[in-house]
Amino acid sequence: MVPKVLLLAAPLVLLAHARPAALELQKRILLDPICTRIDNATSSATSVHYPGDLRYDNDISHWASSSTQLAKCSVRPGTATDVGIILGIVGSTGTPFAVKGGGHASNPGFSSTPGVLIAMSRFSEVTYDAASQTAVVGAGLIWDDVYAALAPHNVNVVGGRVTGVGVAGFTLGGGYSWLTNQRGLTIDTVTAFELVKPSGEVVNVTQNSDPELFFGLKGGMNNFGVVTRFTLQTFPQGQVWGGLITYTFPHLPDVAAATANFAASVTDLKASIITTYNFLLGQPGVSQLLFYDGPSPPSGIFDDFLAIPHLTMDVSARDFLSLVKSSPANSTYGQRGIFNSVSLTQYTPTILDAILNETVFWGSHLSFDTGVFISYDVEPFLPSLFSHGAASSSAYPPARGTGLLPLNIYYAWSLELSDDKFHEAARQSAARIKDLAIAEGQDIVDAAVYPNYAIYDTPLVGLYGGNVPALQALKARVDPQNVMNLAGGFRL
Numbered sequence: 001m002v003p004k005v006l007l008l009a010a011p012l013v014l015l016a017h018a019r020p021a022a023l024e025l026q027k028r029i030l031l032d033p034i035c036t037r038i039d040n041a042t043s044s045a046t047s048v049h050y051p052g053d054l055r056y057d058n059d060i061s062h063w064a065s066s067s068t069q070l071a072k073c074s075v076r077p078g079t080a081t082d083v084g085i086i087l088g089i090v091g092s093t094g095t096p097f098a099v100k101g102g103g104h105a106s107n108p109g110f111s112s113t114p115g116v117l118i119a120m121s122r123f124s125e126v127t128y129d130a131a132s133q134t135a136v137v138g139a140g141l142i143w144d145d146v147y148a149a150l151a152p153h154n155v156n157v158v159g160g161r162v163t164g165v166g167v168a169g170f171t172l173g174g175g176y177s178w179l180t181n182q183r184g185l186t187i188d189t190v191t192a193f194e195l196v197k198p199s200g201e202v203v204n205v206t207q208n209s210d211p212e213l214f215f216g217l218k219g220g221m222n223n224f225g226v227v228t229r230f231t232l233q234t235f236p237q238g239q240v241w242g243g244l245i246t247y248t249f250p251h252l253p254d255v256a257a258a259t260a261n262f263a264a265s266v267t268d269l270k271a272s273i274i275t276t277y278n279f280l281l282g283q284p285g286v287s288q289l290l291f292y293d294g295p296s297p298p299s300g301i302f303d304d305f306l307a308i309p310h311l312t313m314d315v316s317a318r319d320f321l322s323l324v325k326s327s328p329a330n331s332t333y334g335q336r337g338i339f340n341s342v343s344l345t346q347y348t349p350t351i352l353d354a355i356l357n358e359t360v361f362w363g364s365h366l367s368f369d370t371g372v373f374i375s376y377d378v379e380p381f382l383p384s385l386f387s388h389g390a391a392s393s394s395a396y397p398p399a400r401g402t403g404l405l406p407l408n409i410y411y412a413w414s415l416e417l418s419d420d421k422f423h424e425a426a427r428q429s430a431a432r433i434k435d436l437a438i439a440e441g442q443d444i445v446d447a448a449v450y451p452n453y454a455i456y457d458t459p460l461v462g463l464y465g466g467n468v469p470a471l472q473a474l475k476a477r478v479d480p481q482n483v484m485n486l487a488g489g490f491r492l
């Protein structure tokens with residue numbers, strides 16, 4: 001089927017030489033009536049863009065191209081009030097829409113739409129308040145921008161670990177950071193959400209103003225409205241140490257041993273790693289990220305990793321943003337992609353063996369698609385990582401007694417017709433690793449999967465466990481007209 005937007009765009013191109021007044025008239029007839037209505041009803045701080053405009057291309061594009069759809073138009077709201085007006089129009093007309101922050105959604109349709117795409121990029125403030133040790137951060141930013149703005153104040157927030165990730169989706173799903181062992185998930189550091197409710201009302205949601213909604217926004221993603229600003233706690237931040245090391249196949253047993261040893265024995269809250277098994281061009285390898293929150297780590301913590309012969313090494317004392325930019329995370333930008341995840345309680349040698357086997361197995365089996373890239377991010381946080389928030393303080397994780405260590409499965413490929421095969425492989429691989437972990441005694445049968453890594457058809461109970469009824473009741477209260485159901489995502 002030819003997307004409607006293409007049919008609309010073509011006559012506009014032909015009319016490019018028409019007189020401006022005629023063009024205006026023609027536009028009003030041709031352009032989607034919902035989009036023109038939004039344009040007319042919102043203030044001059046807000047603009048609407050159509051296919052053929054570079055701003056439209058920029059607004060609809062995503063890190064994973066499979067997360068992009070052709071919208072009727074994109075809207076860049078400039079005020080929270082205008083966001084409310086837009087929600088009013090799409091809600092009353094039943095128009096599908098999407099809300100896009102940093103565009104890093106791994107699931108198709110979560111921040112894209114054939115309807116109206118709301119691009120949050122104009123919410124770009126970073127305002128640091130030294131007195132309260134908080135920063136107000138706009139929902140249109142990526143973490144790189146936030147780190148850069150806070151660095152001159154020698155403070156930081158608990159945000160993304162690699163370059164390019166959006167503040168909004170990351171925070172609304174939970175937020176695993178380099179600083180998580182020390183400070184918790186990003187949601188544990190939010191003191192207020194400025195929220196445009198589905199009714200259009202703009203409110204600051206805090207623990208005092210609306211405890212249930214404050215709880216729901218911490219992991220409940222885009223179910224309760226559109227967030228325009230986050231108020232985040234800040235923490236002193238100096239130089240850090242770390243960066244990227246890559247290892248080739250012959251050294252993977254040593255890397256696995258170093259990773260298992262780190263996971264089992266390092267208790268320094270300032271130390272963190274991501275060991276990424278990948279399969280590229282017919283060979284497994286590892287991209288290893290090391291992090292220490294200080295200019296030089298105590299000896300013993302990373303020595304094993306540094307001693308293994310490497311292919312490349314970019315490890316040094318540096319500022320926080322430089323470390324974030326050292327990762328190769330943006331190298332698959334524009335490929336199709338999917339995430340899936342398993343929540344583990346331990347990264348044992350047996351699990352790491354299984355992960356290597358899965359890497360090779362799926363790397364070989366999926367090689368019919370020439371753009372194939374297979375990766376497994378091993379994220380060994382400390383078991384105490386959930387202790388920074390009170391029990392029942394957030395939608396995710398539904399229980400905080402046991403620390404869950406996310407494994408992020410990420411596959412990238414080229415062809416749309418390969419989508420189903422890759423999605424199915426990501427399901428099977430997660431199921432196999434989960435089964436093996438259960439077989440070795442890990443108590444994870446009902447362990448919640450991180451919403452920002454979970455594949456799109458994960459049942460709600462798999463994300464929110466026993467919180468599902470409370471979240472559904474909250475959704476019914478905050479969004480009685482089901483306006484947010486016109487957007488994609490895990491729907492309560």
Ligand SMILES: Cc1cc2nc3c(=O)[nH]c(=O)nc-3n(C[C@H](O)[C@H](O)[C@H](O)COP(=O)(O)OP(=O)(O)OC[C@H]3O[C@@H](n4cnc5c(N)ncnc54)[C@H](O)[C@@H]3O)c2cc1C
Pocket residue numbers: 063098099100101102103104105106110111120139160161162164165166167168169170171172173174175176177221222225226227228329330452453487488489
């Ligand atoms: C390369 C890469 C690295 C990553 N690293 C990490 C990591 O270190 N730790 C971690 O925890 N996660 C990580 N993630 C996962 C990340 O948290 C999610 O992809 C997250 O959804 C990205 O947020 P975004 O704003 O960029 O995405 P978007 O695609 O813009 O949005 C994602 C979801 O949030 C909703 N949303 C966006 N803005 C708003 C808003 N203002 N109000 C309401 N809903 C909104 C969207 O509708 C969509 O459902 C990573 C992802 C990638 C691709």
Ligand SMILES: *[C@@H]1O[C@H](CO)[C@@H](O)[C@H](O)[C@H]1NC(C)=O
Pocket residue numbers: 036037040041
């Ligand atoms: C534009 O908005 C004004 C008031 O906001 C309304 O009176 C008018 O009918 C609208 N015009 C169109 C074409 O929608």
Ligand SMILES: *[C@@H]1O[C@H](CO)[C@@H](O)[C@H](O)[C@H]1NC(C)=O
Pocket residue numbers: 144163164330333
């Ligand atoms: C990621 O790569 C894309 C495509 O090359 C580029 O447009 C984008 O700016 C990059 N993002 C970051 C954060 O460097």
Ligand SMILES: *[C@@H]1O[C@H](CO)[C@@H](O)[C@H](O)[C@H]1NC(C)=O
Pocket residue numbers: 136192194202203204231
């Ligand atoms: C919400 O709080 C922030 C930070 O204090 C403030 O800038 C903003 O104006 C408030 N918004 C509303 C709607 O009260």
Ligand SMILES: *[C@@H]1O[C@H](CO)[C@@H](O)[C@H](O)[C@H]1NC(C)=O
Pocket residue numbers: 357358361432
């Ligand atoms: C490797 O993984 C595949 C796919 O999950 C599985 O069928 C196979 O038995 C595994 N091999 C070993 C040695 O575990």
